[in-house]
Amino acid sequence: MKKFEKEDGIVMPLDRANVDTDYIIPKQFLKSIKRTGFGKNLFDEARYLDKGLPDAECTGRPLNTDFVLNQPRYQGASILLARENFGCGSSREHAPWALDDYGFRCVIAPSFADIFFNNCVKNGILLIVLEEKTVETMFEETFAEEGYRLAVDIASQTITKPNGEQIAFTIEDSRKNVLLNGLDDISLTLDSKTDILGFEGRWQQESPWLFPQRNS
Amino acid sequence: MSGKTLYDKLWDSHLVKNQDDGTSLMYIDLHFLHEVTSPQAFEGLRLAGRKPWRADANMATPDHNVPTTKDERSQGVEGIVDPVSKIQVKSLDSNCEEFGIHEFHIDDPRHGIVHVIGPEQGRTLPGMTIVCGDSHTSTHGALGALAHGIGTSEVEHVLATQCLVQKKAKNMLVKVNGQLNPGVTAKDIVLAIIGKIGTAGGTGYTIEFGGEAIQSLSVEGRMTVCNMAIEAGARAGVVAVDEKTIDYVQGRPFAPSGELWDKAAVVWRNLVSDDDAQFDAVEEMDAAEIVPQVSWGTSPEMVAPVTGHVPDPADTGNDSKRNNYLQALKYMGLEPGTPIQEIKLDRVFIGSCTNSRIEDLRAAAAVVKGRKVAENIKEALVVPGSGLVKAQAEKEGLDRIFTEAGLQWREPGCSMCLAMNADQLGEGEHCASTSNRNFEGRQGFGGRTHLVSPAMAAAAAVHGHFVDVRDIKIL
Numbered sequence: 257m258k259k260f261e262k263e264d265g266i267v268m269p270l271d272r273a274n275v276d277t278d279y280i281i282p283k284q285f286l287k288s289i290k291r292t293g294f295g296k297n298l299f300d301e302a303r304y305l306d307k308g309l310p311d312a313e314c315t316g317r318p319l320n321t322d323f324v325l326n327q328p329r330y331q332g333a334s335i336l337l338a339r340e341n342f343g344c345g346s347s348r349e350h351a352p353w354a355l356d357d358y359g360f361r362c363v364i365a366p367s368f369a370d371i372f373f374n375n376c377v378k379n380g381i382l383l384i385v386l387e388e389k390t391v392e393t394m395f396e397e398t399f400a401e402e403g404y405r406l407a408v409d410i411a412s413q414t415i416t417k418p419n420g421e422q423i424a425f426t427i428e429d430s431r432k433n434v435l436l437n438g439l440d441d442i443s444l445t446l447d448s449k450t451d452i453l454g455f456e457g458r459w460q461q462e463s464p465w466l467f468p469q470r471n472s
Numbered sequence: 473m474s475g476k477t478l479y480d481k482l483w484d485s486h487l488v489k490n491q492d493d494g495t496s497l498m499y500i501d502l503h504f505l506h507e508v509t510s511p512q513a514f515e516g517l518r519l520a521g522r523k524p525w526r527a528d529a530n531m532a533t534p535d536h537n538v539p540t541t542k543d544e545r546s547q548g549v550e551g552i553v554d555p556v557s558k559i560q561v562k563s564l565d566s567n568c569e570e571f572g573i574h575e576f577h578i579d580d581p582r583h584g585i586v587h588v589i590g591p592e593q594g595r596t597l598p599g600m601t602i603v604c605g606d607s608h609t610s611t612h613g614a615l616g617a618l619a620h621g622i623g624t625s626e627v628e629h630v631l632a633t634q635c636l637v638q639k640k641a642k643n644m645l646v647k648v649n650g651q652l653n654p655g656v657t658a659k660d661i662v663l664a665i666i667g668k669i670g671t672a673g674g675t676g677y678t679i680e681f682g683g684e685a686i687q688s689l690s691v692e693g694r695m696t697v698c699n700m701a702i703e704a705g706a707r708a709g710v711v712a713v714d715e716k717t718i719d720y721v722q723g724r725p726f727a728p729s730g731e732l733w734d735k736a737a738v739v740w741r742n743l744v745s746d747d748d749a750q751f752d753a754v755e756e757m758d759a760a761e762i763v764p765q766v767s768w769g770t771s772p773e774m775v776a777p778v779t780g781h782v783p784d785p786a787d788t789g790n791d792s793k794r795n796n797y798l799q800a801l802k803y804m805g806l807e808p809g810t811p812i813q814e815i816k817l818d819r820v821f822i823g824s825c826t827n828s829r830i831e832d833l834r835a836a837a838a839v840v841k842g843r844k845v846a847e848n849i850k851e852a853l854v855v856p857g858s859g860l861v862k863a864q865a866e867k868e869g870l871d872r873i874f875t876e877a878g879l880q881w882r883e884p885g886c887s888m889c890l891a892m893n894a895d896q897l898g899e900g901e902h903c904a905s906t907s908n909r910n911f912e913g914r915q916g917f918g919g920r921t922h923l924v925s926p927a928m929a930a931a932a933a934v935h936g937h938f939v940d941v942r943d944i945k946i947l
């Protein structure tokens with residue numbers, strides 16, 4: 257799995273609360289059976305003026321120049337600054353796939369939706385929860401200063417601002433470990449095969465009705 | 473020590489082990505699959521040379537992408553006109569075949585929306601842990617199961633290991649006291665709850681819905697409530713098992729029978745929170761105060777009573793919320809202060825895993841019976857949740873009530889709930905919808921969704937704008 261160690265990049269502010277997964281990647285792009293290629297349709301409905309079609313080229317589509325992603329100063333951004341409850345709505349992993357494919361490695365917000373959070377960890381994207389006040393200040397600084405960047409380091413759990421100021425963030429050990437080492441969590445779980453088999457045997461004894469007849 | 477909540481009991485009984493890093497390995501009893509979030513997971517299995525841990529713990533069906541017209545459906549998979557959708561449905565078929573997973577195919581009479589057919593077939597059982605690559609998996613909590621949505625990587629993880637790595641959520645009790653007034657339904661309860669606690673109100677919690685009003689709901693109504701737990705930010709919603717739950721399950725195709733049934737029923741009756749269980753948060757509401765709800769904005773928390781008005785952003789307390797309201801009103805093309813009943817509609821959608829079961833269709837049919845769809849409504853769709861719901865409705869003559877009134881009677885699927893097939897709103901069109909999400913573009917590019925109950929959607933179809941269903945005489 258993809259690792260996350262450090263990221264030093266331009267910050268793009270998305271000044272909107274409750275950004276849902278339909279907004280991140282509209283459903284027509286979910287018809288793909290691949291994991292890649294979603295970046296060009298990230299925030300499709302806000303980003304382009306016409307309706308996006310799956311499997312279609314995006315070069316030449318009319319851009320919504322008001323949308324942050326299209327503003328020259330945020331080109332190449334790899335850190336997304338967002339508002340509360342980012343990633344709410346559906347469980348589609350296409351949302352982190354699109355963020356990742358576009359080039360976002362890290363999202364900072366006061367809160368994230370639950371399933372989205374897990375989905376990001378599985379894709380090597382670091383989500384950082386900071387207090388609303390701290391996020392607000394970052395928004396102000398990003399708006400004020402063109403080329404505003406942050407340096408994020410997961411090992412030391414710090415964000416460093418352009419002026420050298422450091423902000424600490426918390427992350428659960430389990431998630432930190434997975435991100436830092438790019439672990440394959442299926443292999444990790446399969447290391448506990450004996451435990452799973454043991455549980456399954458006991459559980460089937462205790463609740464045989466939960467195990468359907470084969471071929472039923 | 474205090475007692476356990478229902479969620480605690482479900483959690484404890486499925487705990488394989490607590491791991492050193494603070495996570496827990498949880499055993500999963502049942503895994504539903506559909507065509508949109510599974511192809512990449514199957515591909516992952518193939519690439520790693522893995523097999524499903526327990527193929528019989530899985531059940532699949534295509535629902536998100538399938539067309540709902542008779543024409544297309546009468547020809548099975550081959551009838552799907554959209555080539556990209558066809559590939560996705562075919563991939564599900566071939567993946568299920570390759571990995572030995574039971575699938576209700578598109579042309580099976582028992583086919584339907586995964587969250588409708590799971591309980592209908594008796595695959596969903598009390599006391600189970602259930603997951604699916606779909607956030608509305610919370611629906612199954614209505615039967616006293618611990619059920620939640622997962623992403624595609626987790627779909628692969630469950631396929632390969634029958635387990636999930638999780639952290640336990642906190643316990644929240646939402647207690648709806650007293651009795652609902654006539655004309656007010658499960659959908660109105662859950663919209664009112666989300667309106668009160670907000671779309672992030674349940675984040676980090678499993679919500680148990682309780683209280684007299686919830687107990688009085690049918691199991692189908694409880695599914696409507698649990699279905700939208702995710703819209704309140706909670707991954708899972710649960711309702712305690714009672715005799716209604718047990719009656720609902722009994723005799724279904726995959727439910728246990730004979731001696732096994734008797735044993736199961738004894739265990740299931742214990743799937744309730746203990747009297748002295750402690751919740752981390754409690755919300756109480758009075759059912760008698762709930763009025764039919766209509767969402768006016770682009771988030772399910774933006775709801776108002778049908779007797780109310782579109783709110784004024786200026787009245788909201790903080791900047792972030794004001795901005796939110798302004799963005800929503802702009803998208804919805806609504807002015808602050810507009811009475812909800814004056815919102816003009818273009819389309820009506822009755823369907824989705826929230827409201828497409830037989831009880832929902834009966835409620836909608838009762839309202840349109842003997843009436844006609846208003847002239848300004850371009851299209852009103854009724855999409856049953858499953859082939860069996862459809863057959864039952866036809867047996868009761870509901871299909872004729874709908875078609876005589878001018879609504880279209882379709883084949884089962886997700887349809888205009890997320891508009892991945894041809895059933896979509898046009899730009900700027902307003903739709904009264906019984907689905908669960910009113911996000912921008914959810915029902916079609918530029919489409920404007922108003923979430924309501926089936927009876928309210930039916931009343932809106934007849935009048936061309938929202939009306940208070942409590943004022944409508946059933947003919």
Ligand code: SF4
Nearest residue numbers: 608824825886889890
């Ligand atoms: S009906 Fe709508 S919410 Fe339910 S599973 Fe289908 S798309 Fe998702």
